[in-house]
Amino acid sequence: MHRWTTVWASWLGLIGMMALGQPSFPHRETPDDPYRPNQGGFAPAGGSFVQRGPYISRQVNVNAAGGNITGDAANEPSIAMDPTNPNRLVIVWRQFDSIQSNFRQAGWAYSHDGGLTWTFPGVLERGVFRSDPVVRADANGVFYYMSLRGDFTCQVFRSLDGGVTFPERYDAFGGDKEWFTIDLTGGPGHGNLYLAWSTAASSTGNRTFTRSTNGGVAWMTPIEMPNRPIWGTLTVDADGTLYIGGVSSNQWPLFYLVRSSNARNGSQTPVFDLSQPVNLNGTLVYGAGPNPGGLLGQVWVDVDRSQGGYRGRLYFLCSVDPPGVDPLDVYLAFSTDKGVTWSAPIRVNDDPPAANAWQWFGTLAVAPNGRVDVIWYDTRNDPNGLLSELRYTYSYDGGITWAPSIPISPAFHPHIGWPNQNKIGDYIDMIALEAETLIAYAATFNGEQDVYFVRVGDCNGNGVHDGLDIGHGSTDRNRNLIPDECETRPGDVDFNGCVDDADLLRVLFAFGQAGSNLFEDLNGDGIVDDADLLLVLFNFGNGC
Structure with missing residues (x-):
């Protein structure tokens, strides 16, 4: 694909969005600053870490001695786990070797002991501009690293050795804010990769969806999605139905859920048989408050694949600006009929609406047993609305009610350590397991942007989620939803x-x-x- 063709297509997308009344946003996904080198290394046990209560966040982007690499920045982390060996984890991120330069590369680290130690080998290709990293693993434990290039196309790298190396590289279509998912159902679409991206900076104009049926080696010609959802994620139901959520680029600022019931069939061109608006009691926010140069949260969709009473329930979540004085809240809606109808929006965060706090980077994942997990950055304890702590909550009744949120990180200042751009990325990521949740997030505990890994939900390591453990073996005398044995x-x-x-x-x-x-x-x-x-x-x- 010719570079000037893709750049021209991206500009056409931007012009089209402006004509439809959508505000145009600066997408700096091209190499406009010079490359400056740095090195990664092996982190010994412990490494650099911070702690809040029983929750230990371990730094992932560390030097050979396990310490912080001064002068660099790392943000927009994504995390994946090998389902055949849960101790094998991979986290990827945007690596800025110097905060004096906007030039970013494809950083990654791997852990083979469940996140206690991390190896940061460096970047996929030193001195090559890359952005918007996403990592996922297939049912066989193969890791796929999706990376956006400066010409608004993507490449997918594959690792067959638990994330130690990514020697296989295949070209893909793509554009700004790409996201992908893998079908793990065991059905007709098992192993399919589905990829979607934004119309605002796209290598293929308004055709922003593609599929691979051979492990990312080749991709079908992209097609257009109804109402063109952008800045969102994808998920696959237990029966192979594909869902994509986002904010509409031609019906701005409405949220939309699109569905394909035949994308699992590799012999057919996917057809989107449903496009439905979703009410989240607010609008997506870009460029404000704690993250003035980026999103305040992207759209997340996931589905209950358990054998429980909420099997098939579809969830749609985003941090939004609601009516009133509150600048940002995390809202969720659910569907029990494959996206045809939706519940009234449900406020997930539990601070008083008049607190004037930002709940940003709201992130969603559904555990194999149907528990719904949500995390976000929260400024409720800072009157100035900047110092942010990572908080966690969960629901065992299909998203209707939520446990009081738990702070799981110290507070950090999101306006320090900017790598020549005024943001700490556009998203964080998580994996919900049966008893706990694995989280990759960015923070500035070292006075610069770094990536951290933390486990939450099973603080005593007994294989039972804390929400179920309390009252069935563990006490919680101070009623903070953390078993007492984890605190004292x-x-x-x-x-x-x-x-x-x-x-x-x-x-x-x-x-x-x-x-x-x-x-x-x-x-x-x-x-x-x-x-x-x-x-x-x-x-x-x-x-x-």
Whole structure:
């Protein structure tokens, strides 16, 4: 494909969006700054990390000694896991070797011990401009790294060794903000790769969807999607039905869900048999608040593939600007009939609407057992609306009600460490598992943008999600949805880490009281009795 042809096609897309009343946004996905080199290396156990409560975030883009690489930037992380070996993980990101240059490359790291240690080999091609990284794994554990080039086409790299190397490279169509997914159903479309991208900077104009039926080696001629959804993601139902969500580039600012029931059939050209608007009680935001040079969140779609009561339920989520004074909230809607009709929008974040806080980069994933997980960056604890912490919540009833959100990272300042562009990327990523969730996110704990990995949901490592664990084996006396054993030691009534006279006196003064969630009821049996007193006595002095 000729470079000038693709650039001309992207400009036509931008002109078309402006004519339709959509604001034109600056897409700096071309190499306009020089390349400046840096090096990656191996991270020993521990590496660089930060901690919030029981949740340890480990830095992924580290040097040979496991420390931070000063002067660089890393953002827009995406994560994948080998389903045949869950300890094998890959995270990819936009790598800026110097914050003095806007030039970015395709960074990646791999872990073969479940994220405890990470190896950062460097970039796919040193000195070659690349952006908008996305990684996924097929059912056989092959990792696919989708990467956008400066001419608005994509290439997909494949790794057959758990992410250690990506020696296979195949050309694909594409454009700005591309996303892809892989059919893992075991049905007729098993192994298909589906790729969609934005009309705003596209190598093929308004034809922004393609499919590969041979592992990314070759791709069909792109086709146009009804209402042209952009800045969103794709998902495949258990029966192979394909869904794509986004904001419409020709019906701006409406959200749309498009569906193809035959994309799984490799002998047929995909037909989109449904295009339905989705109400999220607000609009997608670009270029404001904590991320003035980028999106405040892209559209996420996922589906329940479990054997539970919500099997087939389709979810659509985005951080949006709602009516009123609140600048940004995470809203979700669900469909129980394959996208034909949708629920009323549901507010996921739990801060007061008048808090004037930004809940940005809302991200969605559905676990194999049907649990719905959502994460986002949250400024609720900063009156200036900038310092952001990563928060997590979940739903066990099909997205109708949500657990109180849990902060899982320290707060960071998103306006520092910009690599000659005023944003920390446009998205983060996550994987929802049976008992926990794996998250890749960017933050500025080192005074610059870096990529971190954190596990949340099974803090005591017993293979049971914390939401199910509490009340069925674990206590939660301070009612923060974190099992007590993850926050303190046995016998510590006041959660100060030391079992001492204060804990003994509290149990003695509360002796005989009955009820739920009593701090002095250490074993959670509903009464403060001899068993609780013995827990304090047997552990007296621990942690002091």
